[in-house]
Amino acid sequence: MTLSYGGEPVLEGASLDVEPGQFVSLVGPSGSGKSSLLRAVIGLQRPLSGTTDTGLPANQVGMLFQDDALLPWKTARENVALGLRLIGVNSQAADREADIWLARLGLTGFENRYPRHVSGGQRKRIALAQVLARKPKLILMDEPFASLDAIVRSRVVKDVVALVESEGISVLLVTHDLEEAISLSDAVYLLGQGPRAHIIQRYDVPIPRPRDPVKSRLHPAFTPLHAKLWEDLSKEVDHRAEEAA
Ligand SMILES: Nc1ncnc2c1ncn2[C@@H]1O[C@H](COP(=O)(O)OP(=O)(O)OP(=O)(O)O)[C@@H](O)[C@H]1O
Ligand SMILES: [Mg+2]
Numbered sequence: 001m002t003l004s005y006g007g008e009p010v011l012e013g014a015s016l017d018v019e020p021g022q023f024v025s026l027v028g029p030s031g032s033g034k035s036s037l038l039r040a041v042i043g044l045q046r047p048l049s050g051t052t053d054t055g056l057p058a059n060q061v062g063m064l065f066q067d068d069a070l071l072p073w074k075t076a077r078e079n080v081a082l083g084l085r086l087i088g089v090n091s092q093a094a095d096r097e098a099d100i101w102l103a104r105l106g107l108t109g110f111e112n113r114y115p116r117h118v119s120g121g122q123r124k125r126i127a128l129a130q131v132l133a134r135k136p137k138l139i140l141m142d143e144p145f146a147s148l149d150a151i152v153r154s155r156v157v158k159d160v161v162a163l164v165e166s167e168g169i170s171v172l173l174v175t176h177d178l179e180e181a182i183s184l185s186d187a188v189y190l191l192g193q194g195p196r197a198h199i200i201q202r203y204d205v206p207i208p209r210p211r212d213p214v215k216s217r218l219h220p221a222f223t224p225l226h227a228k229l230w231e232d233l234s235k236e237v238d239h240r241a242e243e244a245a
Helices: 034-041 076-085 091-104 120-133 150-167 178-184 222-244
Strands: 003-005 008-011 023-027 061-064 138-142 170-174 187-191 199-204
Touching (some): 003 034, 008 034, 023 034, 023 178, 034 170, 076 091, 150 178, 178 187, 187 222, 199 222
Parallel strands (some): 023 187, 061 138
Antiparallel strands (some): 003 008
């Protein structure tokens, strides 16, 4: 896929695959075009050439934006329930489901709060509840766990992995955290330095499922893969520093 903003090239020939039920991560330097690539997949950005075919109806694709897209005039419950109402769930059932998901994400007691009256991490969790409650077939996530504290983060991540594995949901995750990328994914793609960024390499992760995201860091394949990804990502970042010098 080739993508540009007003003639400024961002991605050129960037190509990746997510098989049904696979958890795939996308890592790369800041500004390389990861968020742009996700936006192109859900159709918010039109590629200059190439396609981004998910093979799924729009209501089966969920997106967690880097900046959450909650409606400020709706409460946490109403925001989560709205996602369900849009796929035809009646309002009582939607409210009930919303509360269940908010509870799973540690937000009991916050159901009636407006997004501006909760912390950044709590807002992220409301947005996550909104997407997960709809049980989409494919979820695109743009650094969804970045602002969570360590304990909540490991719980949320564990919940997401369990749900994704049991429901057969495919995930395309953008993250700057290489450990997170490896421990959660079946494959990690490295996007090169922009402009004209393309996929440098795909790394398959041979850690079996079902996974415990914490224990998978102890798997013998983890450390060598992490070292390799770190080295390759560093090269991309250095490459930019050299160009800027
Ligand atoms: N709406 C826009 N209009 C013009 N240029 C944009 C727009 N959005 C992003 N860009 C540019 O496109 C490039 C890729 O941006 P993008 O947000 O996709 O990067 P990213 O890999 O997600 O970075 P980060 O890791 O910092 O989130 C950057 O150079 C950015 O400045
Ligand atoms: Mg981004």
